[in-house]
Amino acid sequence: xxxxxxxRCKSNPLLxxxxxxxxxxQVFNAGVTKFNSKYIMVFRNDYGRSQxxxxxxxxxxxGWPVTKTNLGLAFSDDGINWSVxxxxxxxxxxxxxxRVYDPRLTVIDRRCYMCFAVDTKHGVRGGIxxxxxxxxxxxxxxxxxxxxxxxxxPEKINGEFIRLERPFPVYGRPENEAFDIWLSSSLDCKYxxxxxxxxxxxxxxxxxxxxxxxxxxxxxxxxxxxTIHAVEKVDREIYAWHRNWNKIYYxxxxxxxxxxxxxxxxxxxxxxxxxxxxxxxxxxxxxxxxPGGMILEESGEMKIYYGAADTVECLATAHVxxxxxxxxxxxx
Ligand code: BMA
Numbered sequence: 001x002x003x004x005x006x007x008r009c010k011s012n013p014l015l016x017x018x019x020x021x022x023x024x025x026q027v028f029n030a031g032v033t034k035f036n037s038k039y040i041m042v043f044r045n046d047y048g049r050s051q052x053x054x055x056x057x058x059x060x061x062x063g064w065p066v067t068k069t070n071l072g073l074a075f076s077d078d079g080i081n082w083s084v085x086x087x088x089x090x091x092x093x094x095x096x097x098x099r100v101y102d103p104r105l106t107v108i109d110r111r112c113y114m115c116f117a118v119d120t121k122h123g124v125r126g127g128i129x130x131x132x133x134x135x136x137x138x139x140x141x142x143x144x145x146x147x148x149x150x151x152x153x154p155e156k157i158n159g160e161f162i163r164l165e166r167p168f169p170v171y172g173r174p175e176n177e178a179f180d181i182w183l184s185s186s187l188d189c190k191y192x193x194x195x196x197x198x199x200x201x202x203x204x205x206x207x208x209x210x211x212x213x214x215x216x217x218x219x220x221x222x223x224x225x226x227t228i229h230a231v232e233k234v235d236r237e238i239y240a241w242h243r244n245w246n247k248i249y250y251x252x253x254x255x256x257x258x259x260x261x262x263x264x265x266x267x268x269x270x271x272x273x274x275x276x277x278x279x280x281x282x283x284x285x286x287x288x289x290x291p292g293g294m295i296l297e298e299s300g301e302m303k304i305y306y307g308a309a310d311t312v313e314c315l316a317t318a319h320v321x322x323x324x325x326x327x328x329x330x331x332x
Contacts, residue, residue, distance in 0.1 A: 006273055006304060006316035011080050013279050013312035014305075015043060020072060021086050023047040026284050027072070028307030031105035031216075032079075032293025035112050039076040040134070041293070041305070042103040042114060043313055044069060045088060051284075054241040064242065069099040071116070073134050079295065079303055080315065089134050096120050100127065104292060106152040106216045108161070113140075113189070115163070117148035126150040126165055128189060140190045146170070149212035149229070152189075153261065154219065160185040162261055164198065164226070166212030178202065179210035181228065183262050196262050199228070199254070205269045206250055209233045214251055215294040215304065222324050223255040223265045227291040227304065230271065239286035249288040250274055251306060255327045266327040273306060273316060283309025296320055 017024035022045075030043035049065035057065050070088035092100050098119040106113045111130050114137065118125040123145020129137040143150075149166040156162075163186070168179045178201040186192045201211045207230035214227035232248045239245075251273030257263040275287040286309050293305035300320050308314045 006318045008277060009080060009315035009317065012277070012314040013308060014080060014315055015041070015074065015082055015084070015313040016311075017045075019082070019084055020045060021084060022072075022088065024072075025050050026311045028310050028313055029102045029290050029292050030305055030307065030313050031103040031114065032295065032303075032305040033105040033107055033112065033216075034295055035105075035107055039079045039082075039295070040105065040112070041074040041076070041082060041313070042089065042105060042134070043072050043074065044101045044103065044307070045072045046101075046284075051241045058243070067099075069101045071100060071103050090114075090116075090129075090137060092118070096122070102148065102292070104151045104216055106154050108152065108154060108156070113152050115150040115152060117150075118142065120145070124148050124168075128152070128163075130189070140188075141186075141192065143192075149214075151213045151216040153217050153224065157259065157261060160187060161189045163192070164213040164217075166210070168210070173201075176208060176233065177210045177231075179212065181211060181213055198256075198262060199264060199267075203267075204228070204230045204252060206252065206271045207231055209247065211252075214291040214306075217256065217261070218294050218296050218302070219258070220255075220296070220320055220324060222328075223258050224261055225294070225302075225320070225323060225327075226254050226256055227272075227294060228252040228254065229290050239282050241284050245285050247285075247288075248275065249290055251289055251291045251304070253323055253327055255324065267330055268326040269330040270326075272318075272323070272326060273304065275308070277308075279312055279314065280308040283311030285310040289314075 026046040048068040053065040070091035073085040073089040074082040126143040128141040209231040217224040217226040250271035254267035291306040
């Protein structure tokens, strides 16, 4: 495969567990946006088990060590140097809900919406909350299981909120976890409908497994530039803190119609982001890159924030025109 690579930020990783002033083992899969002229990051913070705990449990023949997750908050003036708030900003733990993770941020009409995944005793659900200050969050919606990787478009289209999502139909499409990307609409962000298939896993040439949304879409002159994550299962064991890890996660890009985002205009048929650096290849799960936030600067620079190896948070950049050209090379 002729792999295209985005330019990695020299300060990578931008955020690691060492930067976190409360218990932390892995900091990754963050949502990032610009809000009230600051860069804001809400990151996934996994804690309560280190690489040593995995080894200890494996040697003792125990199962996986218990993981806990909360969402942390960080601010930045330049998108590169981050200050982390002293306390996590969001978590839900009840008898039913085990944890909230993989936040995605989208500013719509000057309010910040956060999509997230929720592990519950009865399956994985997608949640949407809204906040004005990252202190108080109002939960607007929770899907039925199993669904996750939801992202919102940054403006209403024809009067409707639009989201991308990735249900996992384990009976309907069990073959190698062939899970697809769907699109839904809502008038109030609480009640969702008009569910449509956007992209089937079989249509992504660099995936032989599941795909899903990644960072929320960004508006460009040519269409909505949209990242996806795409998984390739391989016949070798990949470096990880646990056994039997054999999935490579790539970042892909596609372009959706501005007025009707259920139409794919073009898609790059090679991954735009491929795990290749040590911090992307080694960690809790090696060879995982997972974009979660994308910011288009006035200069035309696109900042793509991504979790690497499920362990640290990183940044890669490209000019928006290069990304559009990559898409246009492969019109559907
Ligand atoms: C998915 C999610 C992501 C994670 C990825 C790779 O199923 O759990 O949060 O980054 O696996 O481990």
